[in-house]
Amino acid sequence: MIRPFYRFIRAREKLMKVLFLLSSVFAVLALLVIFLFLMMRGIPSIANIGFFRFVFGTRWSVSDPNNQSFGILPMIVGSIYVTALATLIGVTIGLFTAVFLYKFCPKKIAKGVRQLINLLAGIPSVVYGLFGVMVIVPFLRNNVSSNGMGHGVLAASIILAIMILPTIVSITLDALHAAPEHYYEGALALGASKERAVFGVMLPSAKSGVFAAVVLAVGRAIGETMAVIMVIGGSPEMPNGSLFQSIRTLTANIALGAMEATGSILDAMIATGVILFVFTLFINVGFNLIKNKKKKPNKKKKPDKEEEATDEVG
Amino acid sequence: MKSADTVTKKRRRITRYTLLKWAGYACAGLAIAALAGILLFVLIRGLPHLSFHFLFGKYSSANPSVSTALVGTLMLVFLALIIGGPIGIMAAVFLTEYAKKGKFVNIIRLAVETLAAIPSIVYGLFGMLVFGVLFGWGHSFMGAGLTLSIMILPVIIRSTEESLLAVPQSYREGAMALGAGRVRTIFRVVLPNAAGGIVSGLILAVGRIISESAALILTLGLVVRNMPTGFMSPGTSLALNVYFFGLVSPEAAAATSVVLVILVVGLNLLAMGLGRLLSKNKGSKKKRPARTIPMLKSGVEK
Numbered sequence: 001m002i003r004p005f006y007r008f009i010r011a012r013e014k015l016m017k018v019l020f021l022l023s024s025v026f027a028v029l030a031l032l033v034i035f036l037f038l039m040m041r042g043i044p045s046i047a048n049i050g051f052f053r054f055v056f057g058t059r060w061s062v063s064d065p066n067n068q069s070f071g072i073l074p075m076i077v078g079s080i081y082v083t084a085l086a087t088l089i090g091v092t093i094g095l096f097t098a099v100f101l102y103k104f105c106p107k108k109i110a111k112g113v114r115q116l117i118n119l120l121a122g123i124p125s126v127v128y129g130l131f132g133v134m135v136i137v138p139f140l141r142n143n144v145s146s147n148g149m150g151h152g153v154l155a156a157s158i159i160l161a162i163m164i165l166p167t168i169v170s171i172t173l174d175a176l177h178a179a180p181e182h183y184y185e186g187a188l189a190l191g192a193s194k195e196r197a198v199f200g201v202m203l204p205s206a207k208s209g210v211f212a213a214v215v216l217a218v219g220r221a222i223g224e225t226m227a228v229i230m231v232i233g234g235s236p237e238m239p240n241g242s243l244f245q246s247i248r249t250l251t252a253n254i255a256l257g258a259m260e261a262t263g264s265i266l267d268a269m270i271a272t273g274v275i276l277f278v279f280t281l282f283i284n285v286g287f288n289l290i291k292n293k294k295k296k297p298n299k300k301k302k303p304d305k306e307e308e309a310t311d312e313v314g
Numbered sequence: 315m316k317s318a319d320t321v322t323k324k325r326r327r328i329t330r331y332t333l334l335k336w337a338g339y340a341c342a343g344l345a346i347a348a349l350a351g352i353l354l355f356v357l358i359r360g361l362p363h364l365s366f367h368f369l370f371g372k373y374s375s376a377n378p379s380v381s382t383a384l385v386g387t388l389m390l391v392f393l394a395l396i397i398g399g400p401i402g403i404m405a406a407v408f409l410t411e412y413a414k415k416g417k418f419v420n421i422i423r424l425a426v427e428t429l430a431a432i433p434s435i436v437y438g439l440f441g442m443l444v445f446g447v448l449f450g451w452g453h454s455f456m457g458a459g460l461t462l463s464i465m466i467l468p469v470i471i472r473s474t475e476e477s478l479l480a481v482p483q484s485y486r487e488g489a490m491a492l493g494a495g496r497v498r499t500i501f502r503v504v505l506p507n508a509a510g511g512i513v514s515g516l517i518l519a520v521g522r523i524i525s526e527s528a529a530l531i532l533t534l535g536l537v538v539r540n541m542p543t544g545f546m547s548p549g550t551s552l553a554l555n556v557y558f559f560g561l562v563s564p565e566a567a568a569a570t571s572v573v574l575v576i577l578v579v580g581l582n583l584l585a586m587g588l589g590r591l592l593s594k595n596k597g598s599k600k601k602r603p604a605r606t607i608p609m610l611k612s613g614v615e616k
Binding site for chain 1: 329331332334335337338339340341342344345346348349350351352353355356359400401402404405406407408409411412413421422424425426427428429431432433434435436437438439440443444464467468471495496497500518521524525526527528531532553554556557560564567568571574575578579581582583
């Protein structure tokens with residue numbers, strides 16, 4: 001009587017284990033399939049166009065079938081340009097906001113603001129885009145712009161900066177809270193002002209967290225699509241430095257074109273996706289390397305950071 | 315700490331650090347104003363436009379309602395959760411309950427992290443290529459739902475893993491000592507005890523599905539007019555509608571945004587509240603663990 005029961009149990013144990021295993025392998029498989037599919041369609045298309053003509057070509061025009069040109073350098077530069085500007089604005093504001101919430105405001109307000117910020121992190125990107133179209137673009141057009149254009153680099157950067165704010169603030173704040181409190185107390189005991197203790201001691205000791213925040217923010221900004229295409233204008237032009245030029249990012253190029261595209265144009269879109277994918281992979285790998293490296297030397301570094309702090313304050 | 319603060323108050327010169335502090339005030343003000351501004355803007359512009367007719371009425375050019383999008387969003391949530399949910403939860407179970415530390419687990423972790431970092435438009439391209447072109451489904455809810463189910467995997471795996479790890483090891487040992495097998499332990503002891511965390515992870519995943527737009531524009535199409543006829547039909551979602559209305563009727567876009575924001579904020583609050591409720595009640599009010607293995611409890615508290 002007992003035997004078959006045990007056999008059943010053992011079979012069930014094995015079956016479930018295999019199921020659990022398969023589900024976790026599914027994540028790896030999904031990643032591989034995504035990678036392979038993009039590469040399979042993208043790489044032949046890049047080869048067709050020619051790698052250098054594709055990546056370093058400065059002209060993108062697909063409307064005239066007899067005179068097509070697939071150069072995505074303007075989009076690559078555009079993505080980097082907009083992301084850099086957004087990160088600059090977002091990190092500056094986010095960093096100071098985090099410091100403000102850390103020591104310079106009442107605890108209750110800090111808690112409330114933090115909750116607000118966490119909620120805002122979940123707001124759909126199209127809503128940010130809509131805000132951009134209805135508020136930021138008209139504002140820029142009427143008050144700031146030199147050429148009567150509201151859409152463009154600056155509008156996109158501002159929207160992206162607002163979108164990455166929650167990430168930067170909450171990670172930096174976590175890092176600040178994780179830094180040893182006695183650094184702060186030590187700095188105060190040595191006669192540093194509260195401001196000096198925070199900016200001169202605590203912020204440097206939360207450096208790795210700040211860095212992680214920046215990398216994550218860059219990843220989010222470079223991959224953002226909908227909010228960007230709503231405010232960036234979308235002409236495939238080479239950025240010339242003007243803040244009010246209508247340009248296109250890699251993501252915008254995919255989204256704007258791929259809906260109706262077929263044939264070689266679709267292939268070029270997919271190739272754009274491959275380039276974007278490679279970009280984000282690099283960012284992700286870089287982030288992981290930093291994260292893993294930081295774990296070890298941190299222990300060694302901390303004592304001499306304390307010395308540094310005493311030097312400075314003393 | 316308080317006394318330390320009062321000491322610094324005595325001498326107050328303007329140094330570069332004081333300037334930095336003022337910069338901190340200014341930036342915080344700016345950040346809060348920008349973020350709160352978005353909420354206010356959406357509410358002020360959208361609320362007046364919101365009506366029963368707008369939400370549930372039949373779509374026509376005179377009344378651009380979101381009824382099609384509401385149905386579409388529900389269908390997407392259903393599809394993505396029913397596929398992504400079990401796979402994500404089971405993957406997390408494997409990672410915490412079965413896997414030993416090593417290369418294999420590291421590879422899975424790395425894959426999950428990378429999945430989380432892929433931009434949604436790339437998911438969209440993938441979904442379009444595989445489900446739309448290769449399978450020949452064109453724009454369809456099925457293709458979009460499957461794409462979304464991969465996108466939400468990282469969220470579900472991470473949150474489930476966290477809540478599984480929070481279940482005390484002694485529960486598992488107790489169950490095993492009483493003769494339960496691994497599978498029984500997992501389903502009767504570990505998962506019920508982690509239910510709160512898992513559910514709030516699923517809720518967060520729903521939030522992500524609702525907010526997604528870039529992947530959907532390529533996989534779902536943007537068919538705003540017609541009610542979806544089935545899982546194979548193209549359609550729209552609330553987030554896509556915001557984009558679409560943004561081009562034609564800003565008021566309708568703002569009103570749709572109100573619906574979206576309320577949904578997302580509501581879901582977040584729900585997840586937060588659920589997490590708090592369950593962590594507060596741990597040990598006292600919770601019914602399930604008491605039912606499964608009452609003896610273990612006293613063992614834990616000791």
